[in-house]
Amino acid sequence: MDHGNELGEFLRARRALVPPEVAAQPTGPARRVSGLRREEVALLAGVSTDYYVRLEQGRERHPSRQVLISIARALHLDDQAVAHLLRIGFPDLHPTSAPVTRVAAELQRLLDRMAGVPAFVVGPGQDVLAANAPATAVYRGFSAFDNLLRMIFLDPVARDFYLDWDQAARTAVRNLRATAPDAVERTEQLVGALSLRSPAFAALWAEHDVGPRTTEVKRFRHPEVGELTLHFESLTVVSAPGQHLSVYSAEPGSPSEARLAALTSPTTRASAADPAR
Structure with a gap:
């Protein structure tokens, strides 16, 4: 697990799972990726391509909640995946207790x-x-x-x-x-x-x-x-x-x-x- 860029890994993996036709993007023999391109996600989410690329590469560490929700919609994430996206996007807002491994x-x-x-x-x-x-x-x-x-x-x-x-x-x-x-x-x-x-x-x-x-x-x-x-x-x-x-x-x-x-x-x-x- 690469915690240095967990958000970027998640976005890349989920982008690859979205069929272009689901997001109303053109398909054809010239297309070299099975999922969405970065620029397509950026367009659908209403952010610049450069900003989205920096998110995936881990160079942008402080996205807003609104931006992440927009990206989640572009990637057709379900409620559980959206919750996970927000947890890894805002780790400081989701403090966790040490897990208990002893059964009472x-x-x-x-x-x-x-x-x-x-x-x-x-x-x-x-x-x-x-x-x-x-x-x-x-x-x-x-x-x-x-x-x-x-x-x-x-x-x-x-x-x-x-x-x-x-x-x-x-x-x-x-x-x-x-x-x-x-x-x-x-x-x-x-x-x-x-x-x-x-x-x-x-x-x-x-x-x-x-x-x-x-x-x-x-x-x-x-x-x-x-x-x-x-x-x-x-x-x-x-x-x-x-x-x-x-x-x-x-x-x-x-x-x-x-x-x-x-x-x-x-x-x-x-x-x-x-x-x-």
Whole structure:
């Protein structure tokens, strides 16, 4: 991560993702870039080309909020990407607290009492800080239930476990980008390690796509019970900056509900823990 010009990197990456026709710009064989040209973004945003070039090159460090909002419109950024743009454009206005990596005893007790409901706490860099027994059962096929990014990109079982691995990978990287300003050191460690070992991660990270993970439907192929379609919900732990409580649930009466119940029952967990039973 180059914090010397994070704003410029973001603008360049997102400019390359905007098809010219979306921004009503001419296309044709003479065009040598897939996205927008710098002068086109400048024109659409109502700023001079020289000023926009200086922004991308890191020579202009103090853009106004109005200018960034205009550029965001030119780049067709969604609300989440706009929020990220403003955070990196005005870092002094978005102070962050040191992330908390220790799970409070009260939260751990809550996890343990959620019988039959897979739940776990994710910290900076999508590290799994705590999990209850049902959540551990869901991810039992992995070599370790420790970091969601490592699991997705480096564990060989991931591509079979996630029925839509491409979507899971993209969502995880978008979420890492969204939370990066709150956990710079941990993010740098992960980006360095994953980029060296996973070309897929490196390619997705270079896109500068951003979006915090809040709620979605996940589809797994579990080695013990088969396909699971689960609703995922991420809840902010207000008392612990940087922590989120992740919870899975199945549609009532669905095959996934029956399979999840079988997977997370005390008898099944005991059998998995003691193969000799």
